[in-house]
Structures are given as structure tokens and as C-alpha cells.
Amino acid sequence: MTAIKHALQRDIFTPNDERLLSIVNVCKAGKKKRNCFLCATVTTERPVQVNVVKVKKSDKGDFYKRQTAWGLRDLAVVDAKDAVKENPEFDLHFDKVYKWVASSTVEKNTFISCIWKLNQRYLRKKIDFINVSSQLLEELPKVAEESVPSGENQSVTGGDEESVDEYQELNAREEQDIEIMMEGCEYAISNAEAFAEKLSRELQVLDGANIQSIMASEKQVNILMKLLDEALKEVDQIELKLSSYEEMLQSVKEQMDQISESNHLIHLSNTNNVKLLSEIEFLVNHMDLAKGHIKALQEGDLTSSRGIEACTNAADALLQCMNVALRPGHDMLQAVKQQQQRFSDLREQFARRLASHLNSVFVHQGHDQSSTLAQHSAELTLPNHHPFHRDLLRYAKLMEWLKNTDYGKYEGLTKNYMDYLSRLYEREIKDFFEVAKIKMTGTTREGKKFATLPRKESAVKQETESLHGSSGKLTGSTSSLNKLSVQSSGSRRSQSSSLLDMGNMSASDLDVADRTKFDKIFEQVLSELEPLCLAEQDFISKFFKLQQHQSISGTTTNEAEEMDGGTLSRSYTSGVPQTISSEKDMIRQMMTKIFRCIEPELNNLIALGDKIDSFNSLYMLVKMSHHVWTAQNVDPASFLSTTLGNVLVTVKRNFDKCISNQMKQMDEVKISKKSKVGILPFVAEFEEFAALAESIFKNAERRGDLDKAYTKLIRAVFVSVEKVANESQKTPRDVVMMENFHHIFATLSRLKISCLEAEKKEAKQKYTDHLQSYVIYSLGQPLEKLNHFFEGVEARVAQGIREEEVSYQLAFNKQELRKVIKEYPGKEVKKGLDNLYKKVDKHLCEEENLLQVVWHSMQDEFIRQYKHFEGLIARCYPGSGITMEFTIQDILDYCSSIAQSH
Numbered sequence: 001m002t003a004i005k006h007a008l009q010r011d012i013f014t015p016n017d018e019r020l021l022s023i024v025n026v027c028k029a030g031k032k033k034r035n036c037f038l039c040a041t042v043t044t045e046r047p048v049q050v051n052v053v054k055v056k057k058s059d060k061g062d063f064y065k066r067q068t069a070w071g072l073r074d075l076a077v078v079d080a081k082d083a084v085k086e087n088p089e090f091d092l093h094f095d096k097v098y099k100w101v102a103s104s105t106v107e108k109n110t111f112i113s114c115i116w117k118l119n120q121r122y123l124r125k126k127i128d129f130i131n132v133s134s135q136l137l138e139e140l141p142k143v144a145e146e147s148v149p150s151g152e153n154q155s156v157t158g159g160d161e162e163s164v165d166e167y168q169e170l171n172a173r174e175e176q177d178i179e180i181m182m183e184g185c186e187y188a189i190s191n192a193e194a195f196a197e198k199l200s201r202e203l204q205v206l207d208g209a210n211i212q213s214i215m216a217s218e219k220q221v222n223i224l225m226k227l228l229d230e231a232l233k234e235v236d237q238i239e240l241k242l243s244s245y246e247e248m249l250q251s252v253k254e255q256m257d258q259i260s261e262s263n264h265l266i267h268l269s270n271t272n273n274v275k276l277l278s279e280i281e282f283l284v285n286h287m288d289l290a291k292g293h294i295k296a297l298q299e300g301d302l303t304s305s306r307g308i309e310a311c312t313n314a315a316d317a318l319l320q321c322m323n324v325a326l327r328p329g330h331d332m333l334q335a336v337k338q339q340q341q342r343f344s345d346l347r348e349q350f351a352r353r354l355a356s357h358l359n360s361v362f363v364h365q366g367h368d369q370s371s372t373l374a375q376h377s378a379e380l381t382l383p384n385h386h387p388f389h390r391d392l393l394r395y396a397k398l399m400e401w402l403k404n405t406d407y408g409k410y411e412g413l414t415k416n417y418m419d420y421l422s423r424l425y426e427r428e429i430k431d432f433f434e435v436a437k438i439k440m441t442g443t444t445r446e447g448k449k450f451a452t453l454p455r456k457e458s459a460v461k462q463e464t465e466s467l468h469g470s471s472g473k474l475t476g477s478t479s480s481l482n483k484l485s486v487q488s489s490g491s492r493r494s495q496s497s498s499l500l501d502m503g504n505m506s507a508s509d510l511d512v513a514d515r516t517k518f519d520k521i522f523e524q525v526l527s528e529l530e531p532l533c534l535a536e537q538d539f540i541s542k543f544f545k546l547q548q549h550q551s552i553s554g555t556t557t558n559e560a561e562e563m564d565g566g567t568l569s570r571s572y573t574s575g576v577p578q579t580i581s582s583e584k585d586m587i588r589q590m591m592t593k594i595f596r597c598i599e600p601e602l603n604n605l606i607a608l609g610d611k612i613d614s615f616n617s618l619y620m621l622v623k624m625s626h627h628v629w630t631a632q633n634v635d636p637a638s639f640l641s642t643t644l645g646n647v648l649v650t651v652k653r654n655f656d657k658c659i660s661n662q663m664k665q666m667d668e669v670k671i672s673k674k675s676k677v678g679i680l681p682f683v684a685e686f687e688e689f690a691a692l693a694e695s696i697f698k699n700a701e702r703r704g705d706l707d708k709a710y711t712k713l714i715r716a717v718f719v720s721v722e723k724v725a726n727e728s729q730k731t732p733r734d735v736v737m738m739e740n741f742h743h744i745f746a747t748l749s750r751l752k753i754s755c756l757e758a759e760k761k762e763a764k765q766k767y768t769d770h771l772q773s774y775v776i777y778s779l780g781q782p783l784e785k786l787n788h789f790f791e792g793v794e795a796r797v798a799q800g801i802r803e804e805e806v807s808y809q810l811a812f813n814k815q816e817l818r819k820v821i822k823e824y825p826g827k828e829v830k831k832g833l834d835n836l837y838k839k840v841d842k843h844l845c846e847e848e849n850l851l852q853v854v855w856h857s858m859q860d861e862f863i864r865q866y867k868h869f870e871g872l873i874a875r876c877y878p879g880s881g882i883t884m885e886f887t888i889q890d891i892l893d894y895c896s897s898i899a900q901s902h
Helices: 002-016 105-123 172-184 192-216 218-286 291-299 305-322 334-370 373-377 386-405 407-441 457-468 477-491 494-499 512-543 557-561 583-594 598-612 616-634 639-667 681-696 703-727 733-751 754-779 784-798 803-808 814-822 826-843 851-876 888-901
Strands: 018-028 036-043 050-057 064-071 077-079 089-093 097-102 128-130
Touching: 002 018, 002 036, 002 050, 002 064, 018 105, 036 105, 050 105, 077 105, 097 105, 192 218, 291 305, 291 334, 305 334, 305 386, 334 386, 334 407, 386 407, 386 512, 407 512, 407 583, 407 598, 512 583, 512 598, 512 616, 512 639, 583 639, 598 616, 598 639, 616 639, 616 681, 639 681, 639 703, 681 703, 681 733, 703 733, 703 754, 733 754, 754 826, 754 851, 784 803, 784 814, 784 851, 803 851, 826 851, 826 888, 851 888
Parallel strands: 077 128
Antiparallel strands: 018 036, 018 097, 036 050, 050 064, 077 089, 089 097
16 A cells, blocks of 8 residues: 555656645445545645545556545535444545445545544534544644745655654755865765765864954944944934924924814815705605696596696606605605605595596496497497597506506496496497397298398397397297298108208208308308407507506406406405406406307307208308407407307307208108109208308318318218118119219219218219119120020030030030020010110119110120120031121110110
């Protein structure tokens, strides 16, 4: 260990001007045993710095390198783990805890003792030594600090302090002198004693010379002493003169001190006067309200624009005076207290006057607006509130002032505004929706259009109640509309009317004009509501100053819907917001209170539209989706966006219900057992629905909803067609499948619905498959005996008989073949084809016009069988000259003449 210590001192610490005092061989606890050394060092230069250095052996060689160093002043805790038992583990707490395991307990104890002594000597900081034996923590002897030369070395090894080495290194001059002396004495190296004796003799000679020199200078010393005595006498005389001068100046000094003190008092008085003037000017400039402002606050006209402007300026000036930042001590002045009380009284007086005036304006607005309702009652328009908003916005700055100075009155105005305006808007919106409902129903019981009759407000309400009752459902004219539906549905097949009777009314019974009218009315309703809500929201934001800084916020939407007149005031305590956290929520809360009737009225209108015609849900879904999308682009969290979003959910639910009803009615369809099926009603209705939907949803935002509905409907149509085809007794299954899937394929090809491309291909495949199946089934074996004959021929060939040898078989010789062919002359073939044509004509319906397609397919199938028979004759009976009694051209002529004759 000693050799390692000297090597570390030489290679690592001496180049850094450090001394190595203690060393311990350690490895990290719990990890791979990689040894290193912890060294306690001090610097050789002052101030002395004590460090704990981690040294490890280099991976590339046998030399050691310095890895990490910690200052002893950063050491907080030394934990020896066990003060009684021998334990090589110990912890050092620097910036984090370092756990070590020493190679021996002796080395660990020696290192900890050295750390303790270095701390006591150099740092004197509080390092906690825990689980350390008290024998190791012995107090270092207190040694007086001595100045040592820069070249002096000290060391502490084994925990004990060593004495200062006596050896001092020679400097360059001393070395040079010794070399000169040694050159003068040749035997200085070989005979050190003789050299030392010579030096001793020379030193004695020098000492004698010094003594003689001192004795020779005694006379000069005596002379110097006399001169010093004379100098002392002169000094005494000077001191006497200075004393007399000092007595004379003492009185002058006292007079100057009195003058200086007087000047100081004058300067202090001037300074105080300047400061007092500054304070008075500050109070006068910042707490003096002009008489014109006081008069405006007390008597200003709040009805004219000039008076409002004067009151606004006066209120701002008053607020500035009240909010001035007083300096320490100002609030104790009686004049300041009086002025503050005066300002407070002016604020209270003006706040009461402003609140009273604005409440009157709100009340008059409700009455004035009510007088204009009659002229809007027969028109599908909402009254314009812009003039009222324009007049009130003149008070916006005063409302901001009131909000900052008297929140209680501001809150009261907010509540009163919501109360008055909610009643006004409720009357306007309900009357507006009544007119819309009347226009949607279209006719009275007498068959006259509601829209052509001008009505007063009471008349509109009375007629609407007869139509909708208190709940908004159709009770009066709906029955007459249902009767009209029943009468008009007599022109359709009974299957169609029973399948798609939605809401007691068939979708096809309403013409395009009626649906267009409904679409325009619904769009006009939304177009009237949207600017109304946006204008009111913009006005609330500007008038009540709810967009500049976050100071209040609202409860949730559901809480706002249930808010009565007192809820808003309960949200605050002592004029300080409690539960409201954002001004956007406050605006939405006020809008919900004012327009609380919009959502139920819209839901009633939607229910009426769905009752009139369930296909109206398509129009409403597109229109509502567009308006919701527009509102969300403006402000996703606004009242209008939220309300329209809620209503859109209802519309989407009605749309889904319409689709479900169609699918349910498809599943419940019943067909007549006595008549042929033809194109099924729900297939025709799907075509009508798809054509209508494509015209409505063109470029619509909610195209995805329609695509999902298409997929559900087309699957239901496919299933229902197969179900009806399987149950059909009058019409063959293949005919039902062929005609209806042909119709579906034609519809999808015409409408080009991208999401149904797979279904279009499937419909085409089903149509083709069932067409082929029907042709084969209907055509059967027109040359039955000939077909049985050639089936026997093919069986013999399959058994291994060569084709040219089949004619030698007794049952299949040429004579038998001629006998079978004679049974099918051209006349019989034409007769059979004519009967087949009549049979196909009875199976197919006229609507789909597939007779010629089917007949052409049968012709091709018959020619294919003919060619097959001819091929067998040519191969099995070569050179016999046997042929059919009719040709392919005869078949073509027969088919053509039969088709033309029918």
C-alpha cells in the first residue's frame, strides 16, 4: 500500500500541487468488483483545499488516473455502518449517497479518522459521523498557526500529524555561492572535514572583523546622540507654540460649529417644505374632481349621446381619483378621508341612477318590441333588434365602469336584462315557429293556404293550437292530411301503400313541390335564428364587457338551463366571483337563459316535419348539419353551436328511425298469391329514396350518415328480395330475383353511388346468374327424345367406345338416329318455341321490360344445344349424311317471327 501511495503522490498529486494524506482501497457495493482508491488530499498553496479523490487503474495500461474529486466541504454524512462490529462497508453523502466496501476494516477506520481530523483542522463544518467508534474521533491537538515558507512540506499519514521537516531546499543564489566556495577548495569533495574546518576558521575571522568595526564606530555614535538631544529640545519648543495656536483656534472652531449647525437646520427646513409641497400637489392633482364632472354624475342626461359621453368621462375621472395609489400616511389625513367619502357617495349615487335608467330602457324595449310582433306574425321573419342594440351600446363604457366599481348593481342589471329579454324573445320565437308550422302544414280544413291569410297574434296562436295542441303534435289538420294520403294511395298497388306508410303518409304521396317548400321553410327558420343568436351574443359580449379579461365564468350548460332569476346572484359572494371561471361560459349562460325556448321549439318543429313526411328528416339532417358546421367554425363552444348540435342529435335520431322503419317494413312485406310479383314495392321505394337522397345530400357535410344508411338499406333489400322470391308461388323464384336485381343494378348504375359499388356488382351478378338459371329451367329439353339419345351416345363414349364405333351399337345405330330426328320436324319445333314464349310472357312483368332479353338468351341457349347435337352426329356418324330437319337459320326465323307476332 505504501508503494502505491508514493506512486500516486508522484504521478497524480504532485503535478497538481497536492499532498496525499490517506488512502483506502475500495469497490462499489453490490456491483461488479472493480477496485479503485479513495484518497484524502490537501493543496500545498493557501488557502488550503481539502478533497476526496477517486483514482482508478486505467484499462489501457498499468498507470493510474484521476476519475472524480469531491470537496470535503460538500461532504454531509459519513456512515460507517457499524460502530461495534468490524464491517468494511461505509457510505459518503455528497450530492448523492456513494456506497463503498473497503478491502479491510483497518484501512476504512484509518481513512474515516483522517477525514475527521482534516475537517477539525481546516473546515470546522458540521459533518455527521454516524455508526463510527468514538475512539476514532479523537480531538486533534490544538497547534498554534505558524507561518511556514512556501517550500515547507507537511504531511499527515496514518491519521497522525508529523512534524515539519527540518530540511529546506537551497535557492539558486545559495547553490551558486556554495559552488564558488567548493571550486576554491579542491578537496571539498574528497575531504569534507577539512573543508568544514576551513569554513569555520573563515567564519571566526569574519566575526572578529565585525567586532572591531563596531568598536571603531563608538565616537560617531556619541556625536549622533548629541544631535538627537538638540532635536528633542527644538521639538519641545514647537509643541509649546502649537499649543498656543490650538487655544486660539478653539474659539474659532466653536463659532464655525454653530454656523454649520444653523445651515443644516435651514437646509432641512427647505427640504421638508419642498417635500410637503410635492405631497400637496400630488393630492390636489390626483384627488381633485372637476365641478363639471361632479355635475354630470349628479344631474347628467343619460338619454342623449352628448349627456352619455359627459357621464362616461366623469365616471372615468371619478374612477381614476378613487383608484389613485396613495403614499404611506395619506390615508390618515382628514382631508383625504373626506374626499374619499365624497367620491364614494358620488359613485353610489351615479351607480343607482345608471342602474335605474338602464332597467327602464330594458322594460321599454320589451313593450316597444311587442307592438311590432303583429306585423311579423304572418311572415316567416323575426323582428330586428339592431336599433335596440345600437342604442344600448352607447352605455357600454358605463357598464364597464359599473362592473369595476359596483359589481352588485352590474349583476342586478345582468339579471334584469335576461328576465326582460327572455320573455320578449320567447314571445317572438314562439310566434315565429307557429307561423313556420302553419306554412309547413300548408292547408286548413277548408283547403285554404295559411300563408295567404294575414292574422293577428291571437289568431295565429288559436289556429296553431288547433293544429298542434299544447305539446306541438299534429292533431287537427293531420287527420285531414291522412285522409288525403289514403285517397291518393289508391292509385298505387296495395303492396306499396302497405309497405311504406310512414307516419300514416306515403313518401311518394308528397310531390316535389311540397318537399321543396318544406326544405325552404326549414332553411328559412334556421337562417332567421342564426343571425338573431349571433347578433345577441355579440351584443352581450360588447355591452356587458365579457370578452376583454377573464374575471367571471359560468356554470355548466345544464345548470344554466335551469337557472332562475336568483341563481346568477347566488354565484357570487360580496361581489366576488365564486363558481364562474370563464367569460365565455358566462356569455353562454346568459344566451341559454334568454333563448331557452329555441331548442324545444326546434324539436317540436322537427317532430312536425317528421310527422308530415318521414323523408323530411333527410332535408333536416343536411340543413342542420350545414348550420352546425358553420356555427362550429365560428365558435365551437358558443350557445348557437351547442344548441344546434343538440337538435342535430334529434334530427339524426329521426333519420335513423326512418331508415329502421323502412327496413322493418321490408321485413314485414306480404305478397299476393294470385298475381305475379314483378318489381317489389320496397325496391321501387329504395330507388325513390336513393334518388331523393342523392339530390338532397349533394355536397353535404354529413355524407357519411347517408352512406351508412345506404349500406343498411341495400342489405335489407337484398335479403327481402330473396325472402319474397322464396315465398312466391305464382311467379318463379328466378324471375323475381332476376327482375328485381336488374332493377337494383339499373338504379345504382344510374345514380352512381360510390359507396354501393360492391353492391352494384353483386346485383349485376345475381341478375345474370338468375337469368341464366331461368333460361335453362324454362327452356328445359326442347328436343327431349333426341337429347336422351345423345346422352346414351355420350355414355358409351365415356365407357371407352370410340366415337366412330358408336354407330355399330344396336340401340344407337343410324336407323335409330333417323327415327328420333323425324319426330322433331320444323313445325313442331316452332310450336314448342311459341308455347315457351307465351309462358315466359306470363312470368315477366311489363315494368322491367326484360321479355326480349330473356327470349334472346333462350334463343342462344337453344342454338347452343343444336350445335352440340350436330357435333355429336358429325363425330359419331361420319359420312352418314344424317342432319336435323331444321337449321340454325330456321331457329332464328322461328324466334324472330314469334317475337314479332306477340
